Amino acid sequence: MTHLRVGAWTIVAALVAVTAPAQAQDATTLKKDMVGQWELSTTERSKTCVVTLKGDAAGHASKLELEPACKTALPFTKDITAWSVKGLDIVRLQDATGESVIDFTEVEAGIFEGLRQGEGVYILQNLAAARSMAKSMDQMIGDWAMVRGNGEPVCTLVLTNTEAGPDNFQVFLKSKCDAAITQFNPTQWRLERGQIILMSKAGEAWQFEADDNAQWRRVPDTADPLIMLRQ
Template sequence: MRVLRVGASVIAACVAAIGIAHAQDTSTLKKDMPGQWELSTTERSKTCVVTLKADAAGQGYKLELEPACKTALPFTKDIVAWSVRGLDIVRLQDATGEAVIDFTEVEAGIFEGLRQGEGVYILQDLAAARSMAKSMDQMIGDWSMVRGNGQPVCGLTLTNTESSPDNFQVFLKPRCDAAIAQFNPTQWRLERGQIILMSKSGDVWQFEADDNAQWRRVPDTADPLIMLRQ
């Protein structure tokens, strides 16, 4: 019986600790979220500025949507407040408190939410989002693909011409290496700091910036493929 009593006290202590952690996580989110955020499709082809406030409003907290939101993202017409649910969910909700879309943090200051039948949306600090947009603008233009030894193997042009939602046209130049010509990317996007190239068949190549301001295909190999801005 004594063992059972000790076990019960340990369980009670654990439950209390979990409750404190839960309260701290919820409190931190409630404190950190007020401010201006950008709600967007994954690659910012459609964007909307949301101002989250700390003032209570019904079952949540007040927010403001810029007038263009309802045109850019029609589902936002139902959003009237925001709240924090569970440990880490930021909810944009309707007048009854039901979720219009729930977001969870995937990186510092970047939240993802899914709407069934529509896809993934991003909630991101407005200043950081606009910085990313500037970065994407800097990607537009001519690039060269080279091997690790510096040997050029292909030229390509990234454009800002939308080819499908959130993706943009890319064109290969003549006389590319056979492997790249076979891959034949037709679309690109900038996603979480990576250049994503996509072929008609659905194949995907990912490139990440390295310490030398080059973009290396990942995962890395003994014979790396590198993108250089021309």
């Protein structure tokens, strides 16, 4: 039995020896990749600020700069004085005592999410990519036709940039619509992670994703899909 125990611990030790350098490298790579300009925002960018993460040491963390508008747009940022990588994949914006103000984890390439209890989810995204997304969102504003997979028109709707609550915008049905659309009756929309999200007063949500033909198809796909086309 003693030999079995020794053998087991030998295997565990060997695994630790093999995996530890790789894990350390992951954290080191993440820290290196995070240096640069980032946009900190609410989920749909109704409130934004620019954060510059630096490679210079600040005690056990690294230095950063917040643009002056941050404290007004996102009041909790007034407590942020430095940043660090915790564990393998947590990007921490921390206060002067080293305590977390908000922790982020990567949910997509270059996009990190963090939750503040009682406030909601915030996004940390590469600044250039975030501004490209903003441009994309501007291109969403205007008239859209909704059609079936066979091309049959079922509705015309208007996506606006008029705010309708946190991170959402107003949408209007412009013409007489198919019964299913009228019953759903979308009143708000947002662009989230590459999807157009339509939301009803009842809280129901429909998601549309862009396909290879520059159309937006409702997902999950069905035998009789709904497609949104820019007018």
